[in-house]
Amino acid sequence: MILLLTLTLSLNPSLGFTDSTLKSQHWAYQPLESAEVPMSSEAVRWAQSPIDLFIYKKLRAKHLQPANEARPEKLLRRVFLDLTGLPPTHDELESFLNDPSPEAYERVVDRLLSSAAFGERWASPWLDLARYADSNGYQRDGHRVIWPFRDWVIDSINRDQGFDDFTSYQLAGDLLPSADEDQLIATGFHRCTTVNLEAGVDREEDRVLQVIDRVNTTGITWLGTTLECAQCHDHKYDPFTQKEYYQLFAFFNNTEIETRAKGGAAREFAGPFFELMPTENESNKLSALRAQLQKNKNALQAQLKKIQSQAEPELQDLFKKLKGKKKVDKATQAAFQIEKKKRKPQHHKKIENFFKSHHPDSKKLIKEQNALEKKIAQALPPKTLVMREMEKKRKTQIFIRGDFLQTGETVEAQVPQALHAFPPETQLDRRGLAEWINSPKNPITPRVVVNRWWKEIFGRGIVTSPEDFGTQASPPSHPQLLDWLANEFLNSGRSRKHLLRLIVTSATYKQSSVFDAESKAQDPENVWLSRGPRYRLPAEILRDNALAISGLISLKQGGPPTKPVQPPDIWRVIGNVDNTYRISSGEDLYRRGIYVVWRRSSPYPSFVNFDAPDRSSCAVSRPRTNTPLQALTLMNDSAFVEMAREFAARILLNDSLQTQEERIHWAFRTAASRRPNAHEFKILNEILNRELTLRKSRIQEANEALQMLRSKDLQALIRPKLTTWFAYCHLASLLLNLDETISKG
């Protein structure tokens, strides 16, 4: 990956167009070509989808041959990881391998596309673009509630919402006629910007930065265009003027400011939010809790009344008894000393308060009340951040050299001239902008979107700079295929599932990922797709995959972010922010990575080590590094160590496995989705035998390792086979660390 980037560094002729009409003739802004599918009898013999015909043509032109089809179990694993981010189970493997029908593969694909896990896997790249996180960023980096937006993205992808609605909900849901809950939550997309709540921040400057971020993110996400440069001057290479930048700015310049002054220089988070409708269940639970609280309050009142209605001597006795040696404030003391008849309401209040806080029965009721109130607060439906247009529009002016204090010409909302025309009779607001993006006359968004999906599957885009389709981008490797896919996207109602189905059922996709000599020499970066994709898994999927192999994974969906085990003292940021990382409990420890809390100042450490962005700004592609810190993470991060030890227990306690040979086969297949070959089995068997011998007498260390299993029941089951299990821990670690296990191939 880096090599590629290094290469492109040097292949950068400064074209420097001067004529703007020339610039607007750039391929990416041209209407989609309805390319004919390049048929050839030779190609048809190999092809399983029109995609293959485009690929085949280029392969032949480069004197390359497509690779053989991958072995079915490897293909199954690949498509499972690509569509759901999870590996196939033994049962899924068996049923696929035993299904001889030619439609077996398509059936699997359809099943995966309709599984809930699909949305969880495909939400992640979108959330990178949306710079979704659960905190504000900057110095304070306090927590924010916007996870309903994350859940909305997952749900929308699972429903296969057309990309046009997906777009307009997120850019302008609040401006749609009688916007519903879904449309409002979706506007969280542009509430994901960072906000600086450091004391002394210029609130207007911070707001301007947020609007700039919204313009730039929209440009990258929907137009594949880096607009950023035009903030200060006309774009050097692409046909965008500084004025046009601020015309786009004007679309986003009419929402409320999102910070509030809080006494002097201090700042606090503000801005519109939306309280979610409670579900029937939630609403029943809430009513029940509230009723209980009321009952409790009534009981307390009755009780206090009863105490106070006692005869005076008893009252005084009780006062003395409850007071004991403790000091009571003067006013209360005085209230008790006043003659009963002369007591005024404030004296009665003092007496009541005394018994309320001292009488054991009242104390008990109050304790219950506090607990109930806490439960109610937890059961309240969450509030999520949304966009809200102000009635009165802000004036937008050009910022000279990008400096918001130096304002120039006043501009109105408008779209750049080099791109397709704004639809007539459409409001120049965010909703209009979404309509413009969704216009059938817009060729760039379909190209940008299908290219990103292609990249997610094949590891590189048809255009290698998915964030930039401008004049400086390298031209597409398969321009006709790109346009064919874009047309297919438009004609299918902008369906993600349709496009992905086309891709993963192609012969191109099904190729073996083995680097054969020819492909390695002539196509080292796999530009021409002379083999199938083979890449290390992205951070979240890598963890999900290991959780699934270990058997620990929980597939519970949605809700507030989870906090799986991480080393202590990671969350340390100054400011009045709750820095305590409270580790989740129960199954929340083992839920999918998409649900793990994303704190911008310090994202989940193992994700960071595997190239996850901090989500402070829009990120289109993650780098794919290969570092010693990754090796340390997989071997030593206690989250991964726990998975290995659970996996060892799972192997050893599987009653259907009778012999060591069976156990090795089963374990290897769980991790790699294939049976080990004879050589691999031999190595693994020798390793296990060696470990069984070496660890036979290491009871104390085995016991230490055993403490990591959270379930006491599981510990008890292991104890009779303690040192055997300890040897299997080595095997389990080994399998979870294999390059094959952490890669899709």
Next chain:
Amino acid sequence: MNSIPPSIHPDSRVETDPHSFRQWWCSRRELFNGVSSGLASIALGALLSGETLATSKSKQQFQYPARAKNIIYIHLVGAPSQLDLYVDKPLLKKHHGQLAPKEFIEGKRFAFLRGHPKLLGSPFKFERHGESGMPFSKLLPHLGRHADSIARIETLHTEEFNHAPAQLFHQTGFAQFGRPSLGSWISYGLGTENTDLPAFVVLLTGGTAGAGNSMWGSGFLPTSHQGVRFRSKGDPVLFLSNPKGVKRDDRKRLVEDIGKLNQHRFDRVQDPEIMTRIRQYELAFKMQKALPELMDIGQESPATHQLYGTQPGKEHFANNCLLARRLVESGVRFVQVCDSGWDHHSNLKNGIQNKAKLIDRPIAALLKDLMQRGLLDDTLVVCGAEFGRTPMLQGELKNNAGRDHHKEAFTTWLAGGGVRGGTVFGKTDDMGYYPTENKTHTNDLHATILHLLGVDHEELTYRYQGRDFRLTDVGGRVIDEIIA
């Protein structure tokens, strides 16, 4: 939907035959075929980061001869007052307590100051040191002895007056998130001399800075170039030590076993990433041994401990200075030492006195120690902050006097590798408010640092989102006046 050709379902479940594939080794030469020299060759660090097959460490031809190999960058987080440490302003002392001139406040934005503030003269005496006669306040007596090794820029200015954006600006040249930090640019450009250790290491005292990890982030560069935080408690890097029940021998066998099976896989699929993966596991295993030894300052002589004033076992700035020397000695390219707690909005007098006491001796010791070991010629030591402090008073004169953030002029100093000692660069007005001579931008500082490392700041670029980005954006002038 366009017409789909008759779909053909041949007997598609074909086994691939691994033995029919020739072994193919991608040599470094082949990797560079078709690549023009120049820019591409700069990214040595990228090549060494484990993402490619290249392992060669051949010398790169940079535009300038390198004057320094390594950097220790001390960032005093929160921003100390230059007017109480370095810059003596007798007139400011004279006008102490009077209202500030109107031009200091009209049309200006401050983080905290409102209304018409008074002037605050430094409560500290200043002394001149060395042959150069460079002034230091009495808070920095030890550092003063190194005056003739130090080049001081007194007119650095920044565009930001809030901590987090200014810290990002100071370290990445850009006030918002997403750009690579100075250290990661250098890691990307120069790589590391010691493959057992990261090229860019971060040491912290007093908590994380406001901009958090982004101060040593890699932005759009591959994450392998981001600063690796070495921690003073627990594992020096996360996940370094083996879990309970696992011994070093167990780990050794595991790494060997992983290597064996990965090698077997490589023989079949030929993906060069697998070979890199094998090497990274071996490296990780070596790091497990090397790092704790490196971080164990207990091995240093009593004289050294005395020199620095270390407190072994604690989180202490002096320990980090000593560690910085050990890291540089071991070939770490860039050590960022951050010390928080310099944000003296109030109670400046006691506050800065206490903080200065904690850093004066250790920094002086670091310079002396590097010199004695002959390392100072190769090592550039930089000490700065995200901005300075106002000559104006924040709070009340008699009670809790402090200073607000100041972006117009503040001080950063450099020493060691290629620096002309005893130089004071830039002048400010009598109140220390504005530069009057040689106003210096953060881009200029960055350009100079890169220059001293032998890198042309205009040549060190990375293509991202269709643009060639550089640390110095479109600015940057090498400050020849402070170069020996």
